[in-house]
Amino acid sequence: MSYNLASLPFDERNALEDQKATMFEFWQQNLEKAKAEAGRLWAEKGKRKGQWQAWAAEQIAALEQGQYQSMVMRELERLG
Numbered sequence: 001m002s003y004n005l006a007s008l009p010f011d012e013r014n015a016l017e018d019q020k021a022t023m024f025e026f027w028q029q030n031l032e033k034a035k036a037e038a039g040r041l042w043a044e045k046g047k048r049k050g051q052w053q054a055w056a057a058e059q060i061a062a063l064e065q066g067q068y069q070s071m072v073m074r075e076l077e078r079l080g
Contacts, residue, residue: 023067026067027071030068030071031071034068034071034072034074034075035075037063037072037075038072038075038076038078038079039075039079041056041059041060041072041076042076042079042080044056056076060072060073
């Protein structure tokens with residue numbers, strides 16, 4: 001389902017735009033770090049073999065922010 005943002009009240013539209021800008025800024029600031037973290041995890045795949053997936057999931061779960069965890073998981077998917 002989609003809706004036209006123009007039909008929302010001004011304050012609500014502005015809040016959505018602010019949230020979008022904040023998320024984009026977070027993404028920009030953390031993308032390289034997420035790529036490096038995914039690379040570190042990926043480098044362990046050969047060493048850990050069948051145990052790697054569970055280990056990687058633990059490592060990702062230990063990361064601070066959910067949004068950052070998602071970034072690392074996406075980067076891992078790109079590597080795979």
